[in-house]
Amino acid sequence: MQIEKIRGHQTDQLFKAVLELKDLEECYEFFDDLCTISEIQSLAQRFEVAHLLRLKKTYETIKKETGASTATISRVRRCFDYGNDTYDKMLGRLYPDEKPFQAK
The missing domain is CATH 1.10.1270.10 (TrpR-like)
Incomplete structure (x- = not known):
């Protein structure tokens, strides 16, 4: 599995933040700040x-x-x-x- 290649503190932190998003609008806002x-x-x-x-x-x-x-x-x-x-x-x-x- 390639999962182990990306696993780490920074990735855990990112994925935990994604799991905390409350709704579609908050998701848009988060990804607008995070990504191009x-x-x-x-x-x-x-x-x-x-x-x-x-x-x-x-x-x-x-x-x-x-x-x-x-x-x-x-x-x-x-x-x-x-x-x-x-x-x-x-x-x-x-x-x-x-x-x-x-x-x-």
Whole structure:
């Protein structure tokens, strides 16, 4: 697992702060202070790529809809195949009526 590569005091502090956010507005404010617009957009794009992969969209469709490169799409796909299953877990919480991702 790659989790151990990022684990540490600073990361714990950051993640604990995220868990303390009370609502969407507070989340926007926190991330606006913490990240550049580009960083936030990049994270949001990856999450949307994950959602579209979960919906079985093609790379070409995902590229058109999100503007993500094929390298980004491939990276997110690898997370589905070899990661911690958290994209699928979080998308399942946001969209409980959708089917979970299943690798081919």
